[in-house]
Amino acid sequence: MDQGRTDVYGSLLCVAVQRSGNVTLASQLSRSDAQAVVFYASCRWLLWCLLGLVCAVVLTKPFAPTSDTSTVQRERVASDLERVRFDQDVAVQSGFVEFEVRPTDVSVHVQFSALDPRAYVLITGIQGPDDEWIYRNGGSADDDEEGPVTSAFTDSIYGQYGDAAVFMPMVPLQPLKPGRYRVLFDTQADARLRNSAALFKSSERPIDESLQLLDINLWVAHTDAAWLEELADQRLDGAYRQTLEGILQPHDLTVGELSLYRASNEQIAEFALIDEYDDAQIQSACRAMLSGVENERALNVVMVETLYADEGGSAGFSSVPGPLFDTSAANGCVFMGETAYITDAAEGLDQAMVDELHAVTMLHEGGHFMSLEHPSESDGRSFDYLSDTPECDIQSHDGRIDEWTGEQGEIDGEISDYECGTAGGADNVLFYSGVIEYAPFKLSRQQAWVLRRHPLFRPRTPADSH
Secondary structure, eight states, X not given: OOHHHHHHHHHHHHHHHHTSHHHHGGGGSOHHHHHHHHHHHHHHHHHHHHHHHHHHHHHHSOXXXXXXXXXXXXXXXXXXXXXXXXXXXXXXXXXXXXXXXXXXEEEEEEEEEESSTTSEEEEEEEEEGGGEEEEEEOOOTTTTOOOOEEOSSOXXXXXXXXXXXXXXXXXXXXXXXXEEEEEEEEEGGGOOEXXXXXXXXXXXXXXXXXXXXXXXXXXXXXXOHHHHHHIIXXXXXXXXXXXXXXXXXXXXXXXXXXXXXEOOHHXXXXXXEEETTOHHHHHHHHHHHHTTOSOSSSEEEEEESEEEOTTOOOSEEOOSSOOOSOTTOTTXXXXXXXXXXXXXXXXXXXXXHHHHHHHHHHHHHXXXXXXXXXXXXXXXXXXXXXXXXXXXXXXHHTTOBOTTTOOBOOOSSOOOHHHHTGGGTTTBTTOSSOOGGGOSOBOOHHHHHHHHHSTTEEEOOGGGGO
16 A cells, blocks of 8 residues: 555544544543543543554555575584575475575575476576566576576576576676575476575685685596596596696685595496486486585586587586585586597697696586686677676687688688687687697686685685695
């Protein structure tokens, strides 16, 4: 109700009470009795007027949606991490979850996991303090529709089969303001949720002034036992670590614990070759890994012999971003294929280069898992929202002269590493392709800004000095 109707409602209630029989009885009684009756009636009249006023205020006050979707209390996960778990049924019925961001929170990661891993889950909106819309997706989980997206910070689709997650802040231009947030989502056929939670990373001191470490769990399904032994004895803590630290350390980030897990013979037979379009196989391989790892706060990497597809396969893939702290998550791992890069004397690709490319792939896919996007997509028309990553646009670079060979590039409607060159971001670890000629690869300052706020990066502990 508007304010005018509030006043009318209160006045009518008071008039109705004035006309009650208690007041008219005063003329039929003695003077003292009449005074008592009038006094009693006046008090009663005042009480009813007050009650009417209260009712008017309550009835005309805008109703806030009831969305008691959380347990309210945060649980401590680590020294710098807290978690809120949401009521699954209430969340599905309301279509959103709500939570409070505190002044000491530097990031929040929200995820939804369907009970049925075949059900599509889609994040359709994010509303911040003061009802500010941070993100909107006009799609539907029932129709697998993805978009249109409206946001000043991203054009990503936060949806896939089994799980969906979103991480904020997405870019430095989007500070994480304290206050109430609402994340809206949709599940296919109103599928029930198995898990939904928000992770809050906090810091009492400026987060950009502290060293942050990333632990990595590497689970390997490979038929070559000799190659696996070399990986365990030499490459993992040798070339892989060296490459990763070379990219991270300029930004006061580094690698913590690297843990190797070997798949069983049965798992090798099932997962050494992964079809990139077989969701059931991918989810099964990820869950097989997650069931055996000890460190939950780590990037989980599934390394198989070969990733294949009808068009040849890729070096790796990942969710953007992925679910965390959930050993049953359908998409809680990044994937990479060992045979995507092999030594080739004719191409000048030796084992050291192959090792470097494997480590770069690990960080590239890990960057996606922690919400980073390609600075430029292959179409030369889609770019990330970070202001310090080079854009390689199709108009300026398609068919450009190769800066390595001096040969004219092919105008084919796509950009390549050689057409983009260093100026176009081909040496960025998140570039959509990646060739050894542009090594050593690097992160931009703003990419590192996002990573250090992600829950997988952690503060140094006394154990890290040993």
